[in-house]
Amino acid sequence: MSYYTVTGLREHERQHGPLPVWGNGGRQRPDRLIDLVERSGLTGRGGAGFPTGRKMRSVAAGAGKAVVVANGAEGEPASCKDRLLLTRLPHLVLDGITLAASAVRASAAYLCVHGGETDLLASLEYAVAEREAAGVDPVPIQLAGIPGRYVSSEQSAIVHYLNGGPGKPTFSPPRTHERGVGGRPTLVNNVETLAHLALIARHGDRWFRGLGPPAAPGSTLVTVSGAVGRPGVYEIALGTPVGQVLMMAGGPVERLQALLVGGYFGAWLPAEVAWHVPMCHSGLKAAGGAMGAGVVIALPDSSCALAETARVVRYLADETAGQCGPCVFGLPALADAVTDLAYAGGRGRAIDQITSLVSVIEGRGACRHPDGVTQLVRSALWAFEADARWHDHRGPCAGVRRAPLLPVPGDEDPL
């Protein structure tokens, strides 16, 4: 998908053909589209990797008229793929929204992005207007700018915001697919997932399965950054070894010590471990990592992995929605402990302190925010075990003086 400017509706239809119609007098019944998605094996590209067809089926079976919500509020600071799709190929995503809406017989559809991204909202408004004029979407697509916090991109938080709330995660059940926007069954999909849907509807499930292993079919977008020659967003076949993904991005420009795979809710993997691991949910999970939204950050030998982790943990602690005690109090305490280990050393006690904080915090939030942070910290203690012991007993290493690599909003953008 190497486009350099926004693709307008006419150009989009010239490249991909018109939007196939399901239901509403179209050529096929809506549930046939769900069958097709199930056969394709498409899974969510937002991080959780849940089978899209199964999600659609449960929403379609719910009581009352369904709602479709496209999640384009990429919360992950190191991910750019959703923004890239929405900027360059908005109509592929908008096609996906309309297809999803017909599959679950929805009567309302929303596309959510961060409210602060006014340029993106303006270009999406233009794209939606193009489609209105051409009469492409039977269910009008409404744009929503949600508050720009990390947890706001969590699906219950988006639903909460669309229901007039403050855009913070809620205590489930009820689950979104049962009672979401306006109390109606709600399908929340990542925008990349919907773009794949738009292609599957045109080319079929076999075409989609032409890439990737049978258990993880299709292609996916990944954002590669850090010490590589050409940082950016790449489209890969699922299951491509992580090392090969790095080579697509120009390869390492320095000796690497580790990769952060899956983003800030992902995990650190030592570079030599990660190199041959297939980039898909099952492959990364087996290696102790996570796929997340497809983020890969290459950390060079000269950086201090603990200092990098400390900055990210601090950022994530600041991003708490402020609702649950273990998150509100636990994450700042964890950030303090990791920062102490990285920058001050720990007189041999810091690792134990971090480990006990991690186990106190884990599994106790209403959303996955605190658990995402503890997973990152756990993986750092595992991947950089020798480093952590050095810091704990002997103080900071030389790497803490290097300029930070992992992007944290508010800092200078190092990408």
Added chain:
Amino acid sequence: MTYELRINPIACTGHGLCAELLPEIIELDPWGYPILLSATVPGSLVPHAKRAAATCPTLALLLDRTGPRPR
């Protein structure tokens, strides 16, 4: 019939009464918020669990009757 405890972490503001009334199952973290040592409530503790749930000032402690599902 079995009973299971859940905490609504958003509603919970850390009064800590539950840990006083049900110390066998609930302890407090360093910030005063409850940690469930087990979700399932043994039969002998069910009356205490009911009292703890009813006493919570923010109604954040939830006692669900789960029991054997009808087949």
